[in-house]
Amino acid sequence: MRQFVLYARKAVTSPDFALDDLPGSGGRMDLVARCICNALWLSHAVRRDSCIHIVAYGRPNPPVVISFYGETLRGVSPDERNIAAWIKNALAAKRKNPGITVRTISFQQLIEELASRGAFFYILHEKGRDISTLELKADSVFVLGDHLGLPRNEEKFVARCAHERISLGTSSYLASHCITVLHYELDRRCTWSSR
Ligand SMILES: C[S@@+](CC[C@H](N)C(=O)[O-])C[C@H]1O[C@@H](n2cnc3c(N)ncnc32)[C@H](O)[C@@H]1O
Numbered sequence: 001m002r003q004f005v006l007y008a009r010k011a012v013t014s015p016d017f018a019l020d021d022l023p024g025s026g027g028r029m030d031l032v033a034r035c036i037c038n039a040l041w042l043s044h045a046v047r048r049d050s051c052i053h054i055v056a057y058g059r060p061n062p063p064v065v066i067s068f069y070g071e072t073l074r075g076v077s078p079d080e081r082n083i084a085a086w087i088k089n090a091l092a093a094k095r096k097n098p099g100i101t102v103r104t105i106s107f108q109q110l111i112e113e114l115a116s117r118g119a120f121f122y123i124l125h126e127k128g129r130d131i132s133t134l135e136l137k138a139d140s141v142f143v144l145g146d147h148l149g150l151p152r153n154e155e156k157f158v159a160r161c162a163h164e165r166i167s168l169g170t171s172s173y174l175a176s177h178c179i180t181v182l183h184y185e186l187d188r189r190c191t192w193s194s195r
Helices: 029-040 080-091 107-116 152-158 175-193
Strands: 002-008 050-056 064-069 100-103 121-130 141-144 163-167
Touching: 002 029, 002 107, 002 175, 029 050, 029 064, 029 080, 029 175, 050 107, 064 080, 080 100, 107 121, 107 152, 121 152, 121 175, 141 175
Parallel strands: 002 050, 002 141, 121 141, 121 163
Antiparallel strands: 050 064, 064 100
């Protein structure tokens, strides 16, 4: 399974945000929704082999980990507003979706949990090793920062596990765009290796 972890330091941890104001009242919930869309959707299909964990550190009850699992997700459409509405439902513990979970665990607890299941981590950073020179391991976890980047102490924590720090180039891209590029790279490499 392809897994993505997004550290979202402003994303709110209560359902009282406005769907008409995802950047403000949602604490950049627009960014979060775009990352979820890019992690899970193809054109007219959900990537059943992918999931994304959003680690929300915004007000009022951080931390909260909101996970979307492509394998079991039902009835969600890929637009930002609909994804955000499902996040609202999940935070309010209303209208359950089999593909969405909410847990009150921290970034480090999530990383420990994934590591205990044998995960290999790729930390996405502009100054990491150039992705084009690497063979990517299948079934890995890709860790991304939000608009402010991944906090240094959290990056150090991931770096205690089996990991590689990788770069998509020297430009700083939106986290959601990085997810698309990663899928593209992995899709192409899988197609080539199965020829
Ligand atoms: C908008 S960037 C954050 C920029 C922030 N100003 C910083 O200095 O970290 C969001 C995240 O996308 C990932 N990212 C952006 N550009 C990248 C690149 N060229 N290579 C690898 N990861 C990248 C990183 O994980 C980064 O934390």
